[in-house]
Amino acid sequence: MQMKATVPITAVGLKAACAQCNLVELCLPFGMSDSELHRLDDLVGARRKIKRQQPLYRAGDPFEAIYAIRTGSFKTDVLLEDGREQVTGFQMTGEILGLDGISTELHSCNAVALEDSEVCVIAYDRLEELSREVEGLQHQFHKVMSREIVRDHGVMMLLGSMRAEERLAAFLLNMSQRFTARGFSAAEFHLRMTREEIGSYLGLKLETVSRAFSRFQDEGLVTVQQKHIRILDNAGLKKLIQHQQRAC
Amino acid sequence: MQMKATVPITAVGLKAACAQCNLVELCLPFGMSDSELHRLDDLVGARRKIKRQQPLYRAGDPFEAIYAIRTGSFKTDVLLEDGREQVTGFQMTGEILGLDGISTELHSCNAVALEDSEVCVIAYDRLEELSREVEGLQHQFHKVMSREIVRDHGVMMLLGSMRAEERLAAFLLNMSQRFTARGFSAAEFHLRMTREEIGSYLGLKLETVSRAFSRFQDEGLVTVQQKHIRILDNAGLKKLIQHQQRAC
């Protein structure tokens, strides 16, 4: 069921035109002036469509570009020789994929589409070139990388110090907040990933994720119907995370 | 026991002079030409000495500079409101601290010296400025940030998918490899952090860390005397990580 190599499923020749894109606020060009914005037009090359379950890139692939998600969503994961998988993140529209490849010029993880998706391809050498000239771009790019580091620290906190229900609560609140930023409902959304993928991300087995969902539902914090989530008690979820619910 | 703010313990006026530093190979200037190297002299401002247990910066501090470790070592950690601590990393000479601050212009974690240490202070606005002119610096800086992201993914793998002994084995091999890169013995070294700090980093309690050390010693993989470690069977440790040691 695996493909030999990561090949573009579709590479359409359309220019991406950040200035016209409604994702600027969430994406790499955030905070740039109009004049700066127009200089990006020759940076963002083609778009590429990726079908659900297909890889955008794989660990070991040569690194040439980073990718901005235009539509759809992805997961990134790393694999151990013995087959164990760790999902390292879920990415939504406007977010940047591929930063892991800069350090060794090889991608160090897999990026897989969770649904039919489209990305803007940003050639990395062109990005470095242009960001030497466009200060706003340079600065924003650094912020994007730094944000990724901060996000990863948050996940470490989650994996290293939280119990199962706290992890799931943190995950739901994070998803809710990211949907909100994209103009969707904070309270009601559709998860694109399976229980197993959530579990891998949170360092839990899928059964534990499922049970935690059920318990949240019993306690009136959320309603869950398969992948459709409705948050009923945001504050209750937040409280779960902070109050280490132990005696003493 | 906490200090109000992070103030320089000592700020010596000495220019750092990367070109003369024996850490270039490990540090930000890696791979830069001699002529590029000399342009760094006015980038790296003062050095700063930090006493053991003192913070270099704290979560919430305004971000102004990143730091290259000249001597000593640090830990970085994040705290939850309820007091839980997650150590997100241990840093050694030549490694860069403070990248987490770029995204929000506030530091998002604490950096604490594990021993009396000295860092080179690199003003961030000057770094951006200079890296617009010096291509090698720009590229190397991006690699350093990317490497941090890749490293964090490795820690997630560890926290999310490995059992206690695998985590400790991975930790020891990682330390060994980093000591080697610094010209120290790969087999014998002195840990600067406590069992509790190791435990926090690995998502384990200190007792579990201690027991795993004892078991490694019983199995002839290492000898442990307090913080002094000698690795007897490198391959054995590696095997521990890959072979998911379950029946079936």
Next chain:
DNA sequence: CCCCGCCGTTGATCCACGTCAACCACATTC
């Protein structure tokens, strides 16, 4: 030198989560 505090080790017990297994809800295909 002795005292004291911190750090590390080890043992006994507990419990959160993993494991194993059965079953159910949908979606896809024929």
Next chain:
DNA sequence: GAATGTGGTTGACGTGGATCAACGGCGGGG
């Protein structure tokens, strides 16, 4: 509509690591 497969839920049970507790060793200060 039946057949098949994938993903999700739930229950029973086992276990790895947390918790609680006692003790030992080293290092710093009087």
